[in-house]
Amino acid sequence: MSVNQKNHTNKGTPLLSLQKVCKQFGAVSALTDIDLDVYPGEVVALVGDNGAGKSTLIKTIAGAHRPTSGQIFFEGKPVSMEGPSDAIDLGIATVFQDLALCENLDVVSNLFLGQESGPFALDETEMEVRSWTLLNELAARIPSVRDVVASLSGGQRQTVAIARSLLANPKIIMLDEPTAALGVAQTAEVLNLIDRVKAKGLGVILISHNMQDVRAVADRVVVLRLGKNNGVFTPDSSNEELIGAITGASDNSVTRREQRLKSADSACEV
Incomplete structure (x- = not known):
């Protein structure tokens, strides 16, 4: 079931709010008019196919990329981040997929x-x-x-x-594929940890390709496709809805042809 991302007035001011954020690399538009809200004690799953813009969005929120246009708000105030240290100072922590641990x-x-x-x-x-x-x-x-x-x-x-x-003591933590390549028991351990972080009142942004993990911990599922918002869903949304939004299966040559035929039939009836 798709939900309206702005329908959260009962939660007060979001910790993080992105409004019409765009990011261009030369002539390539990696992100276009991205809207995203994250509230305290909420897990927002960010899903999409490879190349959908998830990593670019995370790096923009983490201060590694500066948005080309649009505005980022933190606790209701507009912010401009010159680098990752600015994001950390605000209270935005990021755990990338490589973890960056020293094994020795x-x-x-x-x-x-x-x-x-x-x-x-x-x-x-x-x-x-x-x-x-x-x-x-x-x-x-x-x-x-x-x-x-x-x-x-x-x-x-x-x-x-x-x-x-x-x-x-961050206020938002971003997790990039935290359960990738983990076994069943280890995945359950990490998902339990995410629940405990959420219970501490932090906002969590979770990037994952695993829909089971997303359904287990997410409050909302935000879909990116080709660098654009392509729907906000609840965890109990059907696989058909989610996969359709991720892959664009609901917007292809067949569906567009059917829409043209319906429009033509309507015009003829008039």
């Missing part, structure tokens, strides 16, 4: 990479305590924060990457 370092070192405690020396005790506190809040299944990341499963590594993004 332990969990604590990965969590605090680049933001180590202590002005002159590493405060190992404080970092370890904060690591356990954060992981316990997320009910993460990490055997020891002193285990090297190379020894962890795919789901546990994803957990470490998500936990690291939460250290700065």
